[in-house]
Amino acid sequence: MGWGTLLYYSIADAQQPLRADTRSTATNKHSGGGTFRLDINALRALSVLAVLGYHLKIPGFAGGFVGVDVFLVITGYLMTGKVLAELAAGRFSLWSFGMLRMRRIYPALAVVVISSAIIGWFVTLPGEYLRHLRQACYALVALSNFAFDADNGYFAMAAQTKPLLHTWSLAIEWQFYIWMPLVAALIWRRALPSKSRSNVMMGAFLAVGFVSLAWCLWQSHSDMMGSAFFSLRARAWEPLAGGLIAVSEFQRRRENTPGLPWLTAPGMAIGGWVLVAACIIYPLPETHWPGPLTLLPILGAALIVAARHQADGRGLLGLPFIQRIGDWSYSIYLWHWPIWVFALSWLSFRGYDVNAREKMLMVSASVLLGAASYYLVEQPIRKRRVFWTERRLVSSASIVFCSLIAFTATAFLNNGFPMRLPEYLLAAEEARRNGTPRDECFRNSNSAKRAAETYCSFGSEGVAGRPTAILWGDSFANQYLVPISSAALRNGVHGLIATQSACRAFIDDPALNSGDQQPCREFNRSTMDFVLGRAEPSIVVIGSNWGSAIEISALVDRLLSSGKTVILIMPLLNVGFDVPQRWMENQARAGRALDEWKVEADPVLTMSSLRAEISKILDKYEDDPRLIAADPFPLVCEHSHCYLVRNGQSNFRDSAHISNVNATQYTGMFDAAFRLAVQATSKATNEAD
Template sequence: MEKTGATDGRGKHASPDGFRLDINALRALSVIAVVGFHFQIPGFAGGFVGVDIFLVITGYLMTTKVLNDLKLDRFSLWTFAMMRMRRIYPALAVAVAVSVVIGWFVTLPGEYLKHLLQALSALAFVSNFAFNSDNGYFAMAAQTKPLLHTWSLSLEWQFYIWMPLIAWLVWRLASRTKSSFSAVTLALQIFAALSLAWCLSASQHDAMGSSFFSLRARAWEPLAGGLIAAAEIRRRSEGAKASWLESPLVALAGWALVTGCTVYPLPEARWPGMLTILPILGAAMIVAARQGAGEGSLLGLSPVQRIGDWSYSIYLWHWPIWVFALSWLAVRGYEVGGAQKTTMILASLVTGALSYRYVEQPVRTQREFWTPRRLLTASGVSFAVFAGFVSLAFLNHGFAGRLPDYLLPAELARRTNTPRDECFRNANSTKKATETYCSFGSAPAAGRPAAILWGDSFANQYLEPISQAALDSGIHGLIATQSGCRAFVDDAAVNASDQPPCRQFNRSTLDFVLAQAEPSIVVLGSNWSNAAEISALADRLLSAGKTVVLIMPLLNIGFDLPQRWIENQIRAGRAIGEWKVEAGPDLTMSTFRNEIARVLGRYRDNPHLVMVDPLSVVCEQGYCYLVRDGQANFRDTAHISNVNAAQYRGLFDAAFSAALRAAMEADEKTD
């Protein structure tokens, strides 16, 4: 997300028709929308569309530059790349460096290592890939990633590589036919159509949301602006009259559309997708209309234009300011209210203005000093030094000595790896392991019952104690767990809103379990919210002669436990080895637990339904232990910590013993 275009003598961005005040105003609206959304300001529920609007602007200005230079036979990939480098890299490098310095003082070792890798990826313009790989169910919260917003800069840079390269190649290949311009336009149209088709398909089938960070799914957005540029250049070269789009009504409709998208709470879950067409259309209408360009117009007001000038630097700085300010306020126990948000907004504006004045402008205007060689040398040396620092950080485990030792257990609690982490499916139902169902427990043995662990992360979190209990009981187990996918009996009407990969996973797992005698023990655990759904699944399995081991829900803490533990210890200035809270009904989800007991009450005397209640491990005498013996019992708001997972071992020893007794009694009755 940055300000684009060639520069004229005033340091302004210019198109062939001169500096566009309307585009600069659109840039201002876009960054205001993004800041308002990120800072959770009322009225900016859809402000994330500001990034999409910026992409349209980028596509328009950059395609204009490339096509005009191709027509004048002066286009150079090297010159174009250096123009973009000069424009983007210096301000980005300064922002990244400052975030790394601040992180040294406030970030735990593991998080700091991740931050350093993300910083390195941002400077290499591949952070969209880095953040996509860290986009799973247990990824760190967005508010802990100071450079998360750089994904859009990386995506834009990738557009700067592919669009000029493709346009240049097509132009060269079509030059003999004297239709180079038409060929390039057609190529841009084809790539835009393919990208849009991919985007719409991914929004329906990609449960991981990877398309959010993908140029493949977003290329149509800058190409929408690029096609407007191509149409304008063709019209000028042919001496045709102005397009019907160049009217105040079209501009007004475009402004209304982008403003409406900014205000309305558009769904982020499947973005970009069909609804993304709306802000792209609105931005394209504004760009194509070419209205409001007069110095005395509303769009030409000085505050609007200044924010447009500073928009790139404001975007660069606002998110790190938000992330580090939230951390600072949380440690000191302050709420994030209107005064705090106002201060952060002002800090973003001031820092953006300073970055524009003292970083962006000098590198852009002082070209006799900042020659391409010096710019590349400075950038290359800086990157190499930083890469060396990152390597040193890994060798020193994130420089753990920076912070008090008593904070380190909180970071350890956040680790999500289980004994067979490669077997845990992501939301798209794919996993690293090649087996359909990975194994745990003992080796398969004829005549011995087998088990299957079925559910989501709330089942997978118990894999260590379940594996040990199964091994001691001589039970061979299979793993059928998928991120964000609770176990249920799929119903076309009831589960229509669930992700297709999750529905398919549950159908195939149920078919597998019911198709054969083994596994005869089904261990169920999930983040359920509907007791009737649990009852329907238990009915289906029990009626098929299976023994069901049902893991009851534990606690719903409601806040990130390790983070809160860190904050409490910093405020206290010492280690807090024990933290217990009253076992209230909201914490223990007593209403839901009672409802589960009620709907399954008819199986109270059925030995084939075995209930496992982990609440008994962490709660006693009216209190629940969030931290005990210097270790956190939870890794986030609800999942157990792997550090203390072994404490549930006894529950599963007893559960498998009961399941084996039920199997033996069933065999005796059959005999």
């Protein structure tokens, strides 16, 4: 995910204007009143092919995710121009504008959403199917960006398991279609007579765009969850870049003033094409996108749109193939991602590699289905308005949405219809559930959590409610909360939870930790201050995804020298692949349940080098009873093999984290560790007295 496993980048088609049934390429009109721009249609074609190539990992499209940004510039230009033309003509209606957008977007989207739900019935596991149906409902009401943002945590499903992930960008467009016309209409009707309406609108759009860009740049550095990716607040400046060009052109036409000759020079357009192409080819960093580098494709797209070079199609941009891809781009975009997700799942389950042939078949299927959708769905509904009246269109959309809601509710009541699939696959489905223990207490990468208290509690109530222990670390510590809580309760230990996603426990050092995220550094500083600033908690349980023992040694030294008792959770395994997914694939190929799966305990799997370094730390303190190792390794591995699956249950929920269904097997380990820790703490207290 660039940022995690995300790499979810998708595009939204900047909607094409309604064309006449019979058109000449030079004289046909936008619904807003301008000539049809074949250069924009060509830019649309390039963008959809870029995203298609990026998602299918085709060489030459390393930065193809910028297609979404290019499309947003196009949609901002076209829709702002249309709204201004309607306002100037005195016939603008928010309802009519919304219906035009609905007529353009909804039918093809509904076909893809319903098709994905039908296909998912046959190939999707119950838990994933429920998530897919819920996301489908959000997609049909233009709120899927919020749904996918909420599902964008450290344990969120991989992008390749979300067939409708790409609809987040359509949601952003719809939200732009709501507020932009409202602002434009308000300014148009309220602007002072002495002021030029277009000047006021230009100033308002510039102000909103500047604030959005500033927010985007700030979020790209401060938001570790990547929420800006799905946020209109962080992306509004992108369609407004196109909108400002439309306002400027509108203003020049009304005032009959010449444009800037240098801006419309062929060299500017060529520079824009080169810049967009370079962004598509070059492997731009996906993390913290959108951000400062997003300015590059936006600038390139804006130069192309503003220059109007070969707008009449006299040249390469007017080639029939390019124009047809531009025509079909919205439907290609809608179909390409579900095709990729479902095909990848089918091939993976059967043990096939995704090579060049398979990728070309997926590209062909995306283009063919896109063309079919354009001619069979998009065009008939846009053209046959005598039959597809506004009332019939709204009624049909309502029926589709209500039917999907009813089916989704039924699916939730029936737990995703598990009877659809072989029963032996359900254990793997249970193991890969994404919920982390005490999720409300587990901080995200921005150091935020749902629970109000600073530290949630676990175990017993303790003496007068005072905490005697604290669990400190990242998800590799938090994953043991169930057995830790049970063991703490048995030993009368009242504990606190101090865990944060993707944030290993360390002593913050300005020089050594300058590369770590600021929220993580602040979290570790505050936790260390809390632990060392009082006698209780006296027991510190630490666990993390450490890369070296140096940080562990420094942390243990500091805690022990401060009089604390330390329970060090040893690393388990680094499998390197999704265990439940691979287990499902193996069972599907075998056609039966596989209740046991063990692999050779090689040094990479067991992280033997790191374990050896940690053992040296333990040896250094072998005479100090206040350092206690909690090692889960012997519970999973024996002799020369490690069990990924045992007794019909997976030991892991992904490639490294233990599964919730099998977590109780570690209760005895923590029970013994807490007994020793309580004894060591009592002894140290007595000696001090």
